[in-house]
Amino acid sequence: MKALSFLRRGPTSPLEPLHGAALIPIAMAISIANFMQTLDLTIANVAVPTISGDLGVSPDMGTWMLTCFATPLAITLPLTGWLAQRFGQVRLFCVSLALFILTSALCGVAPNFETLLLFRALQGAVSGPLTALSQALLIAVFPAARRNVALAVWQTTTFVAPVLGPIAGGWITDNISWPWIFYINVPTGIAVLLILTRGLAGRDNPTRRLPVDAVGLVLLALTFGSLQLIFDRGQTLDWFSATPIRVLAVICAISFIALVMWELTDEHPIVDLRLFADRNFLAGTVAVTVGFGAYYGALVLVPLWLQTEQGYTATWAGIATAPLGIAGILIAPVIGRIQHRVDPRWFATAALVGWGAASFWRTGFNTEVTIDEIGWNSLLMGAATALFVTPLVSLSIAALPRERLPAASGLQNALRRIGTSTATALAPTYFERRSRVHSTYLIERITPFNRSFSEWFDTLRHAGMSTDGALASIARAVDVQAHMLALNDFSAGCTVLFAATLAVVWATRYRRAERG
Structure with missing residues (x-):
């Protein structure tokens, strides 16, 4: 007891x-x-x-x-x-x-x-x-x-x-x-x-x-609940082509607008939106939300691509991306010990440059990429990750009064989760739909008058495949290539997002912590 x-x-x-x-x-x-x-x-x-x-x-x-x-x-x-x-x-x-x-x-x-x-x-x-x-x-x-x-x-x-x-x-x-x-x-x-x-x-x-802000609590539950359901069910229901998703989107939008208006005027708001009046909290939270969203999109998409298109098992996909976690474990404590000597915006800059470099690296991947190259790419992503959150939290939250820390931490973590949920839901959808675009473009080039296609088809037939088997093999190869190009496109988009997040980081002001 x-x-x-x-x-x-x-x-x-x-x-x-x-x-x-x-x-x-x-x-x-x-x-x-x-x-x-x-x-x-x-x-x-x-x-x-x-x-x-x-x-x-x-x-x-x-x-x-x-x-x-x-x-x-x-x-x-x-x-x-x-x-x-x-x-x-x-x-x-x-x-x-x-x-x-x-x-x-x-x-x-x-x-x-x-x-x-x-x-x-x-x-x-x-x-x-x-x-x-x-x-x-x-x-x-x-x-x-x-x-x-x-x-x-x-x-x-x-x-x-x-x-x-x-x-x-x-x-x-x-x-x-x-x-x-x-x-x-x-x-x-x-x-x-x-x-x-x-x-x-x-x-x-x-x-x-x-006092209990009952109205704020109901609006909060409607906003976050409907948004989470959209993310969780969107892929299964084909997003806004489904009536339930459209209804949830309307509920989410109306309740969000009402929540903001109510919480900014209520004397005891259940969510302290006035925290966003602090420049560092606003910029730091935006950077964490967008940066982590792009990072988690890659975290979800790369193992999915390895398993569905490259023939990796779940175990080998985990091994290929394991350096993400290993680098973070090794580097994060070191950064924590030396960060007080350096403007933390430089650490966040190094993280975003590392993420951007890893994303740009993936734009050059092809279907022959080796597990070693994937592992090194994951290591770079993991090393950059270790430099990201600690400096931004230092800038956006640590300087606030102690009594406001729980509210600030809860709100920032909630928005970070929304960013990761958004990326986790949208990245596979983008991946599949972009692959269809590339697949259509590639198929248009496959005609009997295309010499490369004719040679490819003849090679498969001479190898003993039936006509249907040869065509199925070519269709599968086209699908794999289309998904590869879709991953390249996604990586290019992440590179742009990381660059935009870098500009937001430098909108914060550096306040050196007092020793105590």
Whole structure:
């Protein structure tokens, strides 16, 4: 029961920076909690077919398990600031973690698909504050001069978890059983909870009783919920050609406009949009949203291309792109230690130049590209990633007053998630539709009067193929080439987006942190 003492209301001392060895377990515990929550965004993806089969639903219905997690998460992320003011950062974080452990266990024991959807929705809802507050708490407990180290630790867990999620989920599903993708949160979460409740006992930010902005809450749920559903179901329903997607888009647009108007005039808004009046927060958030969106688009598209067009298995696609996570693990802590000596905009510039260079490199890929070249390209992307978030968070959030950190972190993380959701949904759609354009162009060149085609066809026939077999082989080759050109086009677009994000980064002002 001692571990649940954070639930008791009583006098607390301010949440001041920690020093010495006390920092280590607290920083590790907060980072692991963030890692667990971020891992759950992707760990269940590869298990959808297995879970669907075991619980007697179609794989298409099985994807609702992902939607039911992501939609409540997108809604509760921006609520974090209001909840932290009302209940306290430490108390809210610990309660969210305890509920995350409980809902994870419930997901594992769910007897049917409907129950699993309910528990996944609850898991997503309670995990929203974990990401936002993990960032805010690390900034709060680290001395000002060492906050870059804190953010580097946070960044590492945020980047590595989505990369490891599908790998861990696939291995657990194949070698143990799918409920363990949820059960693994339980022992780890309990250990983290014990460390936090002991190490931060009696420490929290001042709280105040705030009225519930019920109108803002409803508008927020409508905006983020409909937007997430558009992203999750758009590809399956062929986007705006489907009536449900058009209806959701209208709901999203109207509720978003109403949300902005209401929150800017309400005395106690549930989402503090006035944060955007700060130039650094506005520019930093735009840069994080756009930059991460383009980065995640490539993160989704390259493994998809490798598996569907280049003949890679899921394992080998993971090996080819694994340097993304490895580079981040190695470089991020180093950057955190030296960043206070350098204008962080230069680190963000190096990241965007690295991302742009890797994207430009991919514009020259062809169907004969080797796994070594893909690995080196992934390494460059991963190395650049390690330089991106920490400097931008330092510029946009760390200089704000402590009491505004949870709200700022929650809002920025919510918008970053929207950016990644947008890219994750739109990148495959662009990939397929652009490939059709290239396929049409290539097919127009294949005629009996084209000497290259005639020689190609004759070679296949002389190799023993039937006429239909030779034509099918040529059609497949055309399809592979069309998708290759589509990936080249996507990479060129990412290069342009990274260049535009670079201009936004330099719209921020550099404020050197005081030592303390």
